[in-house]
Amino acid sequence: MDLIIRNANLPDGRTNIDIAIESGRIVAIDHKLPARAVQEIDAAGNLVSPPFVDAHFHMDATLSYGLPRVNQSGTLLEGIALWGELKPLLTQDALVQRAMQYCDWAVGRGLLAIRSHVDICDDRLLAVEALLEVKKRVAAYIDLQLVAFPQDGILRSATALTNLKRAMAMGVDVVGGIPHFERTMADGAESVKILCEYAADNGYRVDMHCDESDDPLSRHIETLAYHSHRLGMQGRVTGSHLTSMHSMDNYYVSKLLPLIREAGVAAIANPLINITLQGRHDTYPKRRGMTRVPEMLASGIDVAFGQDCAMDPWYSLGSGDMLEVAHMGLHVAQMTGQEAMRACYRAVTETPATILGLEGYGIQVGCHADLVILDAANTIEAIRLRAARLTVIRRGKVISQMPAAKASLQLDGRPSQINFRLS
Numbered sequence: 563m564d565l566i567i568r569n570a571n572l573p574d575g576r577t578n579i580d581i582a583i584e585s586g587r588i589v590a591i592d593h594k595l596p597a598r599a600v601q602e603i604d605a606a607g608n609l610v611s612p613p614f615v616d617a618h619f620h621m622d623a624t625l626s627y628g629l630p631r632v633n634q635s636g637t638l639l640e641g642i643a644l645w646g647e648l649k650p651l652l653t654q655d656a657l658v659q660r661a662m663q664y665c666d667w668a669v670g671r672g673l674l675a676i677r678s679h680v681d682i683c684d685d686r687l688l689a690v691e692a693l694l695e696v697k698k699r700v701a702a703y704i705d706l707q708l709v710a711f712p713q714d715g716i717l718r719s720a721t722a723l724t725n726l727k728r729a730m731a732m733g734v735d736v737v738g739g740i741p742h743f744e745r746t747m748a749d750g751a752e753s754v755k756i757l758c759e760y761a762a763d764n765g766y767r768v769d770m771h772c773d774e775s776d777d778p779l780s781r782h783i784e785t786l787a788y789h790s791h792r793l794g795m796q797g798r799v800t801g802s803h804l805t806s807m808h809s810m811d812n813y814y815v816s817k818l819l820p821l822i823r824e825a826g827v828a829a830i831a832n833p834l835i836n837i838t839l840q841g842r843h844d845t846y847p848k849r850r851g852m853t854r855v856p857e858m859l860a861s862g863i864d865v866a867f868g869q870d871c872a873m874d875p876w877y878s879l880g881s882g883d884m885l886e887v888a889h890m891g892l893h894v895a896q897m898t899g900q901e902a903m904r905a906c907y908r909a910v911t912e913t914p915a916t917i918l919g920l921e922g923y924g925i926q927v928g929c930h931a932d933l934v935i936l937d938a939a940n941t942i943e944a945i946r947l948r949a950a951r952l953t954v955i956r957r958g959k960v961i962s963q964m965p966a967a968k969a970s971l972q973l974d975g976r977p978s979q980i981n982f983r984l985s
């Protein structure tokens with residue numbers, strides 16, 4: 563045996579579990595395994611989780627905050643315009659360097675699988691080349707899945723559809739789209755049809771930015787579900803953002819949710835970004851803008867939380883911390899019940915792993931030995947504390963360590979060391 567992790571608490575609530583690892587895979591999970599291993603790690607009643615998965619990110623834009631200037635209005639549209647100003651200034655070296663820095667942060671946070679959109683509207687496809695290079699460089703420790711994202715719209719931009727197909731031929735994994743940004747509702751619907759048919763014909767997954775708007779009449783998710791169902795793409799199609807659903811008429815939503823479920827379309831909310839960008843045209847009351855997460859979960863739809871942005875034209879903060887994402891999602895969706903909080907943890911682990919189609923993900927015999935030991939007893943405490951990732955393991959090898967968060971108090975008669983955990 564290469565490694566045994568002892569005394570682990572698992573996300574499903576089991577406690578005092580030992581996990582045995584050999585040749586990069588989990589080979590046994592049980593109470594008090596009698597086996598011995600070359601290396602043993604005592605998890606000491608801490609949560610041992612499969613790694614965090616970010617199903618929605620933009621690695622081509624990350625860490626470019628302030629280049630060439632800061633987003634003054636804070637809106638999505640100014641962010642897109644700003645990105646348009648930045649694009650001609652990008653160099654491959656700078657793109658790779660920023661993405662690699664972000665990937666280092668991700669590893670430190672136990673984030674070992676990322677689906678990143680990459681803008682294909684620059685005819686040079688510089689960002690595509692850069693992120694394919696990054697994908698290769700980080701492959702040993704991060705599963706990086708790329709989505710060909712036509713930021714300027716495949717019908718609105720003259721070369722976007724050609725570029726998207728070029729990007730797929732170069733090795734990009736997933737077909738993207740942005741129907742709400744096309745010139746008209748009809749063009750948006752047409753773009754969904756074109757992209758879904760192209761993906762179905764070529765066996766690709768689909769993940770579109772869909773209805774990232776406060777317009778209650780932006781209903782491209784209906785079209786996405788329709789084509790997903792028609793083309794037999796159940797389980798391979800995702801609608802990202804879906805913020806217009808926040809503002810939709812309740813009666814219409816009551817018809818829409820079963821259609822999404824029937825079509826096997828998954829949803830990705832991006833709580834940090836949605837709460838920041840949406841509702842910007844409102845005075846008061848001001849809409850939150852995040853999609854209807856608890857309602858979709860209750861309808862049997864897979865919902866993940868994505869990070870979307872970290873220090874880029876759209877968002878000035880972020881550090882690759884999926885617990886911060888889950889924490890914000892929990893608050894914005896008011897998912898404060900015990901089971902709802904646990905669902906928020908699944909939305910940054912198991913559910914996005916399913917959306918990405920990751921092989922061997924999870925804590926079961928036969929799965930990859932990709933694990934994170936957190937400074938928390940369970941998933942709810944992990945979210946509450948945005949708990950330190952004490953040890954990050956990939957394929958059975960420790961790849962990152964972080965000290966527990968502790969404070970040394972100088973108060974008479976009080977314990978000197980506290981760790982913010984209820985014990």
Ligand SMILES: [Zn+2]
Nearest residue numbers: 618620771870
């Ligand atoms: Zn996005």
